[in-house]
Amino acid sequence: MPAKTRQRELRISNLRATISKKPILQGVSLSISPGEIHAVMGPNGSGKSTLCHALIGQPDLNVEGKAELDGENLLAMPIEQRAKIGLFLSYQNPVAVPGVNLANYLRTIYNAARAPAPPISIPEFEKVVQKEMTTLRMDESFLERYLNDGFSGGEKKRCETLQMALLQPKYVLLDEIDSGLDVDALRIISKDILRLQKERKFGILLITHYARILQFLKPDKVHVMRAGRIVRSGGHLLADKIEKEGYAQVDGVDA
Amino acid sequence: MAKEKKSQEIIQRASETGASIASSLAEQSKSIQNPPNFSFKVDEKGLSEHVIREISKSKGEPDWMLQKRLASYKIYKSKPMPNFGPDLSKLNLDDLTNYVRPEGHSTRSWSEVPDDIRKTFDRLGVPAAERDFLAGVSAQYDSEVLYNNIQKELESQGVIFMSMDQALREHEELVKKYFMTTCVPAGDNKFSALHGAVWSGGSFVHVPKGVKIERPLQIYFIMNYPQYGQFEHTIIIAEEGAEVQYIEGCTAPHYSSASLHSAVVEIFAKKDSRVRYTSVQNWSKNVYNLNTKRALVGENATMEWISGTLGSGVTMLYPCSVLQGRGARADHLAIAFAGEGQVKDSGAKVIHQAQDTHSVVVSKSISIGGGHNTYRGLERILPGCKGSSTHVRCDSMILDELSSASTIPSMQIEEKDVSAGHEATVGRISAEQLMYLRSRGISEEEATRLIVAGFIEPVLKALPMEYAVEINRLIEMEIEGM
Numbered sequence: 001m002p003a004k005t006r007q008r009e010l011r012i013s014n015l016r017a018t019i020s021k022k023p024i025l026q027g028v029s030l031s032i033s034p035g036e037i038h039a040v041m042g043p044n045g046s047g048k049s050t051l052c053h054a055l056i057g058q059p060d061l062n063v064e065g066k067a068e069l070d071g072e073n074l075l076a077m078p079i080e081q082r083a084k085i086g087l088f089l090s091y092q093n094p095v096a097v098p099g100v101n102l103a104n105y106l107r108t109i110y111n112a113a114r115a116p117a118p119p120i121s122i123p124e125f126e127k128v129v130q131k132e133m134t135t136l137r138m139d140e141s142f143l144e145r146y147l148n149d150g151f152s153g154g155e156k157k158r159c160e161t162l163q164m165a166l167l168q169p170k171y172v173l174l175d176e177i178d179s180g181l182d183v184d185a186l187r188i189i190s191k192d193i194l195r196l197q198k199e200r201k202f203g204i205l206l207i208t209h210y211a212r213i214l215q216f217l218k219p220d221k222v223h224v225m226r227a228g229r230i231v232r233s234g235g236h237l238l239a240d241k242i243e244k245e246g247y248a249q250v251d252g253v254d255a
Numbered sequence: 256m257a258k259e260k261k262s263q264e265i266i267q268r269a270s271e272t273g274a275s276i277a278s279s280l281a282e283q284s285k286s287i288q289n290p291p292n293f294s295f296k297v298d299e300k301g302l303s304e305h306v307i308r309e310i311s312k313s314k315g316e317p318d319w320m321l322q323k324r325l326a327s328y329k330i331y332k333s334k335p336m337p338n339f340g341p342d343l344s345k346l347n348l349d350d351l352t353n354y355v356r357p358e359g360h361s362t363r364s365w366s367e368v369p370d371d372i373r374k375t376f377d378r379l380g381v382p383a384a385e386r387d388f389l390a391g392v393s394a395q396y397d398s399e400v401l402y403n404n405i406q407k408e409l410e411s412q413g414v415i416f417m418s419m420d421q422a423l424r425e426h427e428e429l430v431k432k433y434f435m436t437t438c439v440p441a442g443d444n445k446f447s448a449l450h451g452a453v454w455s456g457g458s459f460v461h462v463p464k465g466v467k468i469e470r471p472l473q474i475y476f477i478m479n480y481p482q483y484g485q486f487e488h489t490i491i492i493a494e495e496g497a498e499v500q501y502i503e504g505c506t507a508p509h510y511s512s513a514s515l516h517s518a519v520v521e522i523f524a525k526k527d528s529r530v531r532y533t534s535v536q537n538w539s540k541n542v543y544n545l546n547t548k549r550a551l552v553g554e555n556a557t558m559e560w561i562s563g564t565l566g567s568g569v570t571m572l573y574p575c576s577v578l579q580g581r582g583a584r585a586d587h588l589a590i591a592f593a594g595e596g597q598v599k600d601s602g603a604k605v606i607h608q609a610q611d612t613h614s615v616v617v618s619k620s621i622s623i624g625g626g627h628n629t630y631r632g633l634e635r636i637l638p639g640c641k642g643s644s645t646h647v648r649c650d651s652m653i654l655d656e657l658s659s660a661s662t663i664p665s666m667q668i669e670e671k672d673v674s675a676g677h678e679a680t681v682g683r684i685s686a687e688q689l690m691y692l693r694s695r696g697i698s699e700e701e702a703t704r705l706i707v708a709g710f711i712e713p714v715l716k717a718l719p720m721e722y723a724v725e726i727n728r729l730i731e732m733e734i735e736g737m
Binding site for chain 2: 056057058059060078079080082083084089091094095097098099100101105108109112113146147163167
């Protein structure tokens with residue numbers, strides 16, 4: 001193929017995904033530029049979380065179509081490679097990995113992201129992580145805990161955000177980060193993510209059921225998903241409309 | 256973070272110690288004392304009274320010990336093989352002279368040492384002098400300077416810490432009182448009976464009333480005689496209110512040409528005492544490792560068993576705590592690792608014989624490359640032991656399709672006013688955990704390594720740091736070979 005100027009964007013076109021032959025995504029297309037926030041909204045079972053899983057490479061999904069990160073074909077890469085080129089998924093419910101010390105783990109993923117650069121020393125890493133934790137108002141004792149093990153909902157989300165800060169991704173997928181958080185916690189975590197996004201200009205794909213979070217993370221574009229398809233796209237006003245009238249009212253209108 | 260720093264320092268310290276031991280070894284090679292040596296001509300195949308008399312005579316033992324050996328031999332001959340556990344049919348007991356070869360630690364040349372063992376030495380950075388010892392190229396590992404200093408300190412506290420052979424000469428009455436009497440009688444099982452007939456080596460520890468030894472007694476580093484007899488006998492006595500930690504074995508692979516090892520450990524934790532017994536075993540895979548380890552735990556005393564079983568072909572190991580006094584307590588923590596060609600049948604046994612006695616058993620096993628782990632446990636609470644509790648948690652992780660694990664727990668609770676619980680999990684690496692870690696940019700192999708290290712962490716953290724670090728490294732190597 002002739003070399004094209006690489007477009008800096010997360011570009012998804014006609015993405016389809018099945019799990020055990022059951023179609024979940026039935027042709028999703030959208031493009032996110034660095035610094036943009038796109039919200040994908042939809043009722044339960046519409047396939048919006050599957051969009052995140054398909055992009056990160058969840059093994060039990062069979063995915064077709066196209067997904068490119070700054071011109072690189074995501075679908076041909078193993079999961080870890082997708083992370084390495086700058087894709088980050090903030091999980092809806094991060095799994096606990098008992099016995100894995102957080103300090104150790106964070107240094108491992110930090111060094112993996114920097115490879116092939118040589119790993120940084122423990123004291124150097126300490127400085128880096130402490131700086132990020134101070135900004136996120138996290139106590140240092142957090143580092144002695146096991147990864148997501150016995151974390152509260154809020155602690156899990158903050159731990160995801162800390163990893164986001166350390167890995168410096170180009171595009172961030174936020175999978176229902178509002179689940180399990182009260183309004184205050186949601187406001188705080190949104191502020192933290194927004195600050196990081198302003199600083200580092202990454203693109204955000206935000207998956208949510210509720211418009212509530214969009215007060216804090218104002219999207220440039222809103223997409224409504226239904227039965228594995230984007231049925232409507234629009235600006236911020238579309239979210240307000242959903243908030244007031246529910247999904248049924250915006251359904252069936254062409255995207 | 257602080258913890259990590261500490262581990263770095265300790266690794267450093269551990270390797271410095273290794274280096275200094277190695278250099279002192281070179282200087283001291285002339286002063287190495289040979290262990291009590293005995294030899295006899297083998298004119299008959301198989302074990303016989305004659306052979307046993309020869310062993311005892313060559314060691315200059317008192318008559319009662321000879322009689323004990325002979326009585327054990329009689330029991331051995333009449334006892335059937337264990338009716339449970341792994342297949343022992345390939346263990347040729349008719350040719351026992353091979354196993355009781357008196358040199359115990361015969362030397363060989365490096366060319367006879369298997370490649371995988373040499374590779375592991377490199378990987379662990381085992382100092383040359385230790386390699387020679389562990390591979391059986393040199394007859395013994397000596398560190399007299401260190402040993403003498405510790406010995407002086409212990410002597411000033413009235414502690415006896417010496418080889419079993421020496422104890423038999425210097426503290427005959429004490430040995431007679433405790434040696435295979437009330438704790439592990441020879442008739443306990445076929446292999447304890449065999450052990451009673453042919454035992455040699457091992458150590459003897461006696462801690463007087465109220466004496467608390469702060470520094471763990473690390474037998475691998477500080478005893479100046481071959482520790483790794485095939486039938487070593489260890490006795491630890493903690494008198495009232497005494498405290499002692501005893502560590503034996505090491506993580507580096509230990510090559511042995513003899514295919515049967517059968518040790519006996521007898522521990523007496525008297526009223527208000529505290530004993531921690533830690534063992535790490537990494538015999539070469541040709542070895543049948545069939546041990547009997549037991550502790551009698553008195554009133555308000557605490558017994559802790561911590562074990563890492565890495566090597567040997569077939570292992571049977573079920574440390575036992577008999578909680579005899581009110582308020583006695585036992586903690587059993589174990590990691591068992593089974594790789595290619597390995598069968599680990601291990602677990603714990605706790606007998607509650609008094610009120611308010613408590614036991615906790617945590618067992619973690621990892622099976623990989625076709626290895627098989629069995630957890631076999633028995634917790635028994637006798638009638639009248641009110642207010643007692645026992646809790647067992649055993650988790651088995653299976654890392655590939657070739658490997659397997661099973662759990663055979665047994666609880667015999669004969670008293671109502673108690674609390675007893677058993678939790679067991681058998682499983683593979685969680686796909687969800689793997690996915691999470693990989694999505695943070697680390698390879699499947701590294702993610703697996705992290706998950707496995709996390710899995711054994713609850714036991715690992717009870718081990719001395721340098722052992723924990725090395726066990727992690729050994730498991731890493733196995734995962735890399737997947």
